[in-house]
Amino acid sequence: MRALIIDDSRAIRMILGKTLRGIGFEVFEAGNGCEALERLQEIGRADLALVDWNMPEMNGYDFVCSVRSKAEHADMRVMMVTTEAEITQMIKALEAGANEYIIKPFSKEAVVEKIQILGLIP
Template identity: 40%
Template sequence: MKHILVVDDSPTIRKAIRRILEQLGHVVEEAGDGEEAITRLQGSTRYDAVLCDIDMPTMDGLAFLGALPKFPAIAPPPIIMCTTHTSFDKIALALTLGASEYIMKPFDSEIIASKLDACGVT
């Protein structure tokens, strides 16, 4: 059982990802944007992975990735970006900024499980 943070501005998407992750046996917490995710990562909970949307208000996924080095106390777990972008530009930028993997929406439990496994989160 791993502890996973889901970051997305859509409560519906967070709920869908939560359901998949819980069926896979993981404990899930949620954040509505990158700022909230940073706050959670600074807390006492140690996360084994983060699934993060690229497009969000307040602080999007790319800004979240870019901000992490400003918080040296945070040792970020593997970060899997979730996106609807079909252009590889934003995905490539996310990988350059430190994302471990990415998932194209829509996704299913098999895809999420395989990406977690690819990041060593099993």
């Protein structure tokens, strides 16, 4: 399975990447929403995208809106991983098509449990 980690923090990409590789994902990275759309173009498809909200060029919310407007990524599960912790923001992301949401700071266990909730791992 393929996961795309989209975060402008290299440290967060490393932490998430290590966790995802540990549960069998092939991991790709992008530093913002625009890069993520390019990366998706290159690799064709991903099963999971972990997306930060606040990033330069294209933020995570706009990325979600963009991929949800395209039929080819309809099956991709999208999880926001962000410091945005207001309920209104969460609802906005879920209504735009995000499937799950993790608030920073998070533990490795929380990431794995959320991926289980998404049905990608047993």
